[in-house]
Amino acid sequence: MSNIMYSPKNPPIGFYVYTYLRSDNTPYYIGKGKNGRAWYKGKGEVHPPRDISKIIIVEHQLSEIGSLAIERQLIRWYGRKDIKTGILRNKTDGGDGSTGIIPWNKGVTGVVKASAATKEKMSKKRKGIAKSDETKHRMSAHQLGKSKSDEHKQKISDTLKAKPKLQCIHCAGLFDTRNYSRWHGEKCKYIYGN
Numbered sequence: 001m002s003n004i005m006y007s008p009k010n011p012p013i014g015f016y017v018y019t020y021l022r023s024d025n026t027p028y029y030i031g032k033g034k035n036g037r038a039w040y041k042g043k044g045e046v047h048p049p050r051d052i053s054k055i056i057i058v059e060h061q062l063s064e065i066g067s068l069a070i071e072r073q074l075i076r077w078y079g080r081k082d083i084k085t086g087i088l089r090n091k092t093d094g095g096d097g098s099t100g101i102i103p104w105n106k107g108v109t110g111v112v113k114a115s116a117a118t119k120e121k122m123s124k125k126r127k128g129i130a131k132s133d134e135t136k137h138r139m140s141a142h143q144l145g146k147s148k149s150d151e152h153k154q155k156i157s158d159t160l161k162a163k164p165k166l167q168c169i170h171c172a173g174l175f176d177t178r179n180y181s182r183w184h185g186e187k188c189k190y191i192y193g194n
Contacts, residue, residue, distance in 0.1 A: 007052065008039040012060035015067035017074065020046070021054040028089050030058075030074045032067040046089050068095040 006012050011034075018038040020029040029046045031038065038055050041047050048055055059070055072094035079086015080093075114122070131139075148156075165174040168184035170191050175184055183189075 004057075005053075006038075006055075006057050008036040011036050011038070012057050014060065015062045015064050016060035017058045017062070017067050017070045019056050019058055019074070020049050021056060022049075023054075026087060027074075027078055028087065030071055030078065030088060030090060030094070032071040032094070034064075071095060 004012075015032060015034050016038070017030065017032050019027040019031075022028050038057070039048055039052070058074070059067070062070070075088060075090050075092075075094045078088050080088050080090050082089075082091060160176065163176045166177060166180040166184075167174050168180065168188050168190075170188035171184065173184065
């Protein structure tokens with residue numbers, strides 16, 4: 001075992017095998033990873049202990065095949081709770097799952113970015129979900145006081161210019177579809193003579 005205290009901002013180099021310890025220092029999960037994988041888990045996965053000193057890097061600077069072999073060996077040694085062979089909460093015998101994929105908004109170096117296909121899936125899943133007033137308020141408050149760089153402003157401008165425009169039959173203005181449906185067409189102020 002390594003005596004170095006690793007963290008999400010100082011992960012081991014290369015592939016590694018890690019374990020999560022209970023308060024009595026017995027392992028409850030064995031995993032393999034790269035970058036900050038040991039410190040971040042996704043939905044439905046076993047979560048790391050709150051006390052990061054209970055996240056132990058068992059072996060590091062491994063090849064991917066080496067990390068898979070050690071992970072399988074340790075899971076076999078300690079056994080799995082779900083099949084009543086031991087104490088681990090692992091759901092498989094090891095050697096599968098994602099390696100090194102961690103959330104891309106955590107600021108960890110060496111982060112794996114989401115692919116365009118993944119981003120598209122995430123976007124489709126979120127469409128149509130209404131945000132509560134509280135969530136909208138928090139998002140608005142978060143943006144207050146943030147200044148955008150000239151490059152960022154230019155990107156926003158270019159994106160808006162590239163969107164298709166609709167012409168309002170009442171005021172003859174050109175608007176993107178969002179503004180048109182909100183303020184023009186049958187909702188245009190010129191219908192009412194204002």
